[in-house]
Amino acid sequence: MIATNSSEPPAPTVAVRWARWFTDGWITTRRNLIKIKRVPDVLVFTTLQPIMFVLLFTYIYAGVIDIPGSSYKEFIMAGIFAQTVVFGSTFSGSAMAQDLRDGIIDRFRTLPMSPSAVLIGRTNGDLLINAISMVVMMATGLIVGWRVRSSFLEGAAAVALLLLFAYALSWMMAYLGMLVRSPEVINNVSFLVLFPLTFISNAFVPSATLPTPLRVFAELNPVSALVQAARQLFGNVRPGPPVSDVWTQQHPIATVLIGIVIVLSIFVPLSVNRFKNISSR
Amino acid sequence: MMFVEAQGLTKIYTPKGAPPVRALDGLDLSVPQGSVTALLGPNGAGKTTTVKVLTTLITPSSGSAFIDGIDVLKHPGSIRPLIGVSGQYAAVDENLTGFENLDMVGRLYHLGAKASRQRAHELIELFDLSDAANRPVKGFSGGMRRRIDLAGALVTRPKVLFLDEPTTGLDPRSRLGMWDVITTLVGEGTTVLLTTQYLEEADRLADSICVIDDGKVIARGTANELKASFGGQRLELNLVTAGDSATVAQILALVGDAEPAVSADGHELSVSAQNAPAALQEVLAELESRGIKLYDAGMRRPTLDDVFLRLTGHGAEDHVAKDGGS
Numbered sequence: 001m002i003a004t005n006s007s008e009p010p011a012p013t014v015a016v017r018w019a020r021w022f023t024d025g026w027i028t029t030r031r032n033l034i035k036i037k038r039v040p041d042v043l044v045f046t047t048l049q050p051i052m053f054v055l056l057f058t059y060i061y062a063g064v065i066d067i068p069g070s071s072y073k074e075f076i077m078a079g080i081f082a083q084t085v086v087f088g089s090t091f092s093g094s095a096m097a098q099d100l101r102d103g104i105i106d107r108f109r110t111l112p113m114s115p116s117a118v119l120i121g122r123t124n125g126d127l128l129i130n131a132i133s134m135v136v137m138m139a140t141g142l143i144v145g146w147r148v149r150s151s152f153l154e155g156a157a158a159v160a161l162l163l164l165f166a167y168a169l170s171w172m173m174a175y176l177g178m179l180v181r182s183p184e185v186i187n188n189v190s191f192l193v194l195f196p197l198t199f200i201s202n203a204f205v206p207s208a209t210l211p212t213p214l215r216v217f218a219e220l221n222p223v224s225a226l227v228q229a230a231r232q233l234f235g236n237v238r239p240g241p242p243v244s245d246v247w248t249q250q251h252p253i254a255t256v257l258i259g260i261v262i263v264l265s266i267f268v269p270l271s272v273n274r275f276k277n278i279s280s281r
Numbered sequence: 282m283m284f285v286e287a288q289g290l291t292k293i294y295t296p297k298g299a300p301p302v303r304a305l306d307g308l309d310l311s312v313p314q315g316s317v318t319a320l321l322g323p324n325g326a327g328k329t330t331t332v333k334v335l336t337t338l339i340t341p342s343s344g345s346a347f348i349d350g351i352d353v354l355k356h357p358g359s360i361r362p363l364i365g366v367s368g369q370y371a372a373v374d375e376n377l378t379g380f381e382n383l384d385m386v387g388r389l390y391h392l393g394a395k396a397s398r399q400r401a402h403e404l405i406e407l408f409d410l411s412d413a414a415n416r417p418v419k420g421f422s423g424g425m426r427r428r429i430d431l432a433g434a435l436v437t438r439p440k441v442l443f444l445d446e447p448t449t450g451l452d453p454r455s456r457l458g459m460w461d462v463i464t465t466l467v468g469e470g471t472t473v474l475l476t477t478q479y480l481e482e483a484d485r486l487a488d489s490i491c492v493i494d495d496g497k498v499i500a501r502g503t504a505n506e507l508k509a510s511f512g513g514q515r516l517e518l519n520l521v522t523a524g525d526s527a528t529v530a531q532i533l534a535l536v537g538d539a540e541p542a543v544s545a546d547g548h549e550l551s552v553s554a555q556n557a558p559a560a561l562q563e564v565l566a567e568l569e570s571r572g573i574k575l576y577d578a579g580m581r582r583p584t585l586d587d588v589f590l591r592l593t594g595h596g597a598e599d600h601v602a603k604d605g606g607s
Contacts, residue, residue, distance in 0.1 A: 020391065023388070023391075024389060027385060027388045027389060028389075030385075031374060031377065031381075031385055034376060034377055034381065035374075035376040038376045038417055039376060102370070102372070102374075102375070103368060103370040103371070103372040104372045104373065104374055105372075106333075106338055106366070106368060106372055107366070107368075107372035107373075107386070107430075107433065108389070109337070109338055110336045110337060110338065110361055110364060110366045111361060111386065111389045111390060112358065112361040112362045112389075112390060112391065113389040117389075277340075279333055279338040279339055280370070280372075
């Protein structure tokens with residue numbers, strides 16, 4: 001027999017759909033939290049590696065690199081924060097690719113769940129990992145002598161900006177993970193792209209010290225804007241090396257906020273749409 | 282009443298730098314309520330593609346599909362609460378325990394926390410998974426994963442269950458266990474569409490069988506109907522001297538109900554016969570009297586390869602090799 005419209009079940013109401021969006025997002029987030037608990041690699045990456053970076057940079061380079069008017073420890077911390085959260089955003093890419101390979105995406109797609117839930121759970125997982133990293137890094141930083149020289153609220157705003165920037169990147173990585181479908185490729189490519197992106201910036205050295213082509217790149221690099229914004233909000237910028245007069249360096253907080261909005265408004269719809277049409281193998 | 286109905290399904294893939302592939306080529310299918318229908322065919326015949334279309338995973342290039350009267354293509358969201366799917370590749374989260382996997386699926390069906398946990402416990406009991414309930418899936422055997430995956434498909438007591446090659450890759454013992462589970466489900470009146478490469482599996486589990494090849498149904502009927510058309514059992518002989526093959530083929534032609542098949546090296550001959558035991562005795566007596574020596578002689582039930590040979594003129598294995606699988 002062939003369908004008649006009378007046999008269609010009623011579509012869920014808007015309220016029900018929003019409630020499902022929320023609960024489904026939470027259930028898939030919980031799935032990723034359990035994974036963090038069970039796969040110690042992720043936790044090691046999020047806790048030990050940041051501690052190592054803070055110690056290496058502050059003790060090895062602090063004596064060599066001279067930042068006029070500031071201490072290198074103060075200067076470097078925002079750079080380490082930014083680099084760590086940027087790398088922390090890549091789990092979403094490899095995890096989506098792995099889920100596709102394992103076939104569990106097909107299971108999810110045949111369930112009457114919200115189509116954005118898996119992505120929300122995935123990016124929330126990265127957000128939590130990065131939040132843990134931030135706490136660990138800030139505690140380590142405080143021990144080695146880094147200080148928040150602004151107010152508590154501005155410090156909190158700096159943390160929020162770092163986490164939001166990485167959260168937006170997670171959506172981009174999730175999309176790439178579904179496009180590329182190979183966790184190995186995603187890991188290698190993000191390493192090859194993100195390492196130069198975080199190093200050719202003002203994260204570890206003042207961009208003014210770089211040779212011209214690198215300096216131009218560093219000044220326009222969104223990671224530089226993030227680092228500069230975090231430095232300003234933590235009160236770690238002191239009269240010293242002149243900040244580049246490029247707009248993104250003069251208005252780093254606005255730049256980062258605009259960047260976050262642009263990335264999210266492109267990659268959230270793109271990722272959800274891709275998810276709705278994807279199938280393993 | 283037809284519970285699942287598909288008409289004229291086509292699916293054309295256009296891989297980069299290669300000619301388009303017709304995964305489905307006008308496939309018609311209907312599954313009556315409360316029955317088990319098997320899609321029988323080799324790799325690359327279009328079985329998984331059919332299941333993916335019916336379970337809302339992919340959109341066909343043309344054709345229509347209805348489940349319980351609801352248009353699958355127009356209202357995928359209304360289809361999903363009705364169906365359960367278990368695939369060839371166990372779609373479970375390795376890092377979650379058996380219980381957590383089932384509970385998560387229940388929650389995503391919106392059963393509610395309490396009902397979902399209760400159902401997960403029931404399924405663990407039903408599928409004899411108590412050992413695995415509280416350990417991450419990572420350490421499980423293939424058979425155990427497959428059982429969790431199947432349990433996941435049954436969380437909501439679906440109106441129709443799709444099983445895509447439920448036993449492919451399982452060892453014989455796990456396969457028997459899986460058959461038992463499916464048989465129990467069928468006894469409870471679940472409508473099932475299952476795909477398989479094994480005639481024996483279709484024979485054992487399904488009320489009706491659709492044989493598919495190159496994205497179309499090429500034969501359909503009950504297991505008995507199809508087997509009758511395959512010509513009963515096959516009689517197989519393995520000769521010591523290849524030079525005897527012409528003589529032996531003549532003898533086989535007398536007892537068989539089709540032309541005997543002779544292997545390229547002339548050592549192996551086979552023919553289908555309605556009364557295979559009697560035919561075998563007759564042939565052996567005749568060979569004995571002529572002094573023709575054998576390594577081996579026997580009977581076997583028709584295999585998918587025989588079915589394909591009869592229906593398409595090529596064997597199932599050749600077909601895979603020709604098309605490069607998938």
